[in-house]
Amino acid sequence: MPKNRQLKNVIMSHHIQDGGVDAADLSSAVNAVLANQAVEVTTVGGAASEALGVSGVTTGSKIIATLKDNGTNNITILTAKATSANVVTVVFSGDPGNDAIVAIAAF
Numbered sequence: 001m002p003k004n005r006q007l008k009n010v011i012m013s014h015h016i017q018d019g020g021v022d023a024a025d026l027s028s029a030v031n032a033v034l035a036n037q038a039v040e041v042t043t044v045g046g047a048a049s050e051a052l053g054v055s056g057v058t059t060g061s062k063i064i065a066t067l068k069d070n071g072t073n074n075i076t077i078l079t080a081k082a083t084s085a086n087v088v089t090v091v092f093s094g095d096p097g098n099d100a101i102v103a104i105a106a107f
Contacts, residue, residue, distance in 0.1 A: 051089050071101070
């Protein structure tokens with residue numbers, strides 16, 4: 001396909017009419033997927049590994065975790081995975097202390 005060809009309103013061989021999808025449609029669809037599985041959790045500290053409560057998570061959930069605030073101990077996230085129902089275990093580069101904020105999305 002030539003680089004200069006513009007494909008208007010085409011997504012994966014299906015057509016979407018102009019105005020057929022708006023921000024409200026997308027917002028409700030995203031919220032339906034992430035309901036009760038997108039949270040911010042503040043660490044309690046004491047160890048480099050911490051089990052964080054995330055409602056709706058199962059051991060099969062895919063986890064995306066990032067630091068909203070790395071706290072006074074200036075830590076990073078090494079790994080994050082769902083380890084049981086409603087629990088995401090995050091391994092940090094060190095003790096996160098009681099003030100790091102982790103943003104977690106589970107799918």
